[in-house]
Amino acid sequence: QVQLVQSGAEVKKPGASVKVSCKTSGYTFTSNFLHWVRQAPGQGLEWMGVIIPGGGSTSYAQKLRGRVTMTRDMSTSTVYMELSSLTSEDTAVYYCAREDGDYGRRTFDVWGQGTMVTVSS
Amino acid sequence: DIQLTQSPASLSASVGDRVTITCRASQSISNYLNWYQQKPGNAPKVLIYAASSLQSGVPPRFSGSGSGTDFTLTISGLQPEDFATYYCQQTYSTPRTFGQGTKVEIK
Numbered sequence: 001q002v003q004l005v006q007s008g009a010e011v012k013k014p015g016a017s018v019k020v021s022c023k024t025s026g027y028t029f030t031s032n033f034l035h036w037v038r039q040a041p042g043q044g045l046e047w048m049g050v051i052i053p054g055g056g057s058t059s060y061a062q063k064l065r066g067r068v069t070m071t072r073d074m075s076t077s078t079v080y081m082e083l084s085s086l087t088s089e090d091t092a093v094y095y096c097a098r099e100d101g102d103y104g105r106r107t108f109d110v111w112g113q114g115t116m117v118t119v120s121s
Numbered sequence: 122d123i124q125l126t127q128s129p130a131s132l133s134a135s136v137g138d139r140v141t142i143t144c145r146a147s148q149s150i151s152n153y154l155n156w157y158q159q160k161p162g163n164a165p166k167v168l169i170y171a172a173s174s175l176q177s178g179v180p181p182r183f184s185g186s187g188s189g190t191d192f193t194l195t196i197s198g199l200q201p202e203d204f205a206t207y208y209c210q211q212t213y214s215t216p217r218t219f220g221q222g223t224k225v226e227i228k
Contacts (some may be wrong), residue, residue, distance in 0.1 A: 104153045
């Protein structure tokens, strides 16, 4: 079955960077976009960006541009999200999610289990 | 960017009630609207896609309607397992924005 398995929880100091991985399995890696979504404690879902695994193209949320980088490793079917210059406002659960379907039928149909990133001095 | 405004932000309801949540888009998004359910500690789960299509495995008490800018999610006969937070999401354009969520609590 389709699975997205994320790396474990991280604790970082302000100003540091964090890199979260999302290993995919159960489908053709290049067939679907992969998105990153984060959720601060007690808050809603915030879309961060997307990577197209086939060519590596990316699109990022405007508020994160310059701090976020999404990459992929074709040999392991894994995508990565790196966020730099961390502040306490980046404390959140980070999810990867697969987009499936065409046109009006697009959904985030499979999600990773989430990775808690805590930024604290 | 397309903004999605959900209402209400929270509601209290009893088992068996009919519940309606609305989502308004800042511009027309045709039927490119999904609904997700999220329970504490879990990732969101898609309930409705393309505004009104029921995702496989989702109970038929969940239904969606709307097109253009105005959408609704209805739960007909609320069950104990339905107490959760619900989000709308548009996939008409990037960024794939979410509504701010509606928390459904037990009355």
